[in-house]
Amino acid sequence: MIAAQLIPTPIGPLSLLSREGVLVAAGFTADPKEMYARLTPALQAEGLEVVDDLGAASEAVRAYLAGDLHALDAIPVSQPGSPTRKRLHEALREVKAGTTVSYAELAERAGLPKTAARAAGSACAQNLIAPFVPCHRVLPSSGGYGGYYYGVPVKEWLLAHESGGITYP
Template sequence: MIEAQVLPTPTGPLTLLSHEGVVVAAGFTADPHQMFLRLPSRLQAYGLRRVEDLGHPAQAVRDYLDGELTALDSVALTQPGTPTRQRLLTALREVPAGTTIGYAELAERAGLPRTAARAAGAACAQNLIAPFVPCHRILPSAGGFGGYYYGTPVKQWLLTHEKALAQTSVL
């Protein structure tokens, strides 16, 4: 069974989906079914049920919101993708909170040539586990916030939250 929990956040509800204790999807929506439909059919075959508390993943979100910016890093997760996409997703998880990089740099960090910036953008666009896989930390080289599946106001809130807390922890 895929278990779902919806958590309140300052930028709107965050839905977490978990299978056997591993997060398989997360996103800023109040509708678990919306996230469920983005899962591969092999996971959809398990069905979906709402639960009161997913345990560690839910606590990690609360801790992150309370200022522990590395809390999401300890959560087990999995999502589908080619070996190249998996390298990009791993590199995404290694971008520290409070910092941003461009798509070309993400590709470089994944050990891919600079020309793979387009693949980096596609990996971000198809990311099923926001903010655990922090695609919000990737910005276009032309400036601005770029796109974000859950809207640029959510991306902006996440970046502002992280930057403010990262700066205070350095002081």
């Protein structure tokens, strides 16, 4: 069974989906079913149950919002993808809060050639576990914020929060 919890945040509700203590999806949506629909058919076959508390994952979100910007790093995550995509997602988790990288830099950190920037962009676009796999920390080298699955204002808020520009009680 996939367990889901909805957590209020200053930028809207965050849906967390967990299987046996490992996050399989997270995203800024008020309906956990939106995240559930993005899971593999095998995971969807397990069913979805909304719960009051996912424990460590929900505690990490509250700590992150309170200023412990590394709290999300300790939560185990699992998402599907090719070996290349998995390397890119692992490299994303190593980008520290308060810093950003370009798509080319992300590819390089994953041990891929700089020409793999397009693959890095695809890995960000297909990321199922935001902000735990922090694709919001990747910016285009041409400037600006680029896109974000949950909208650029959410990306801007996350980056401002991590740079100390926003405090949340």
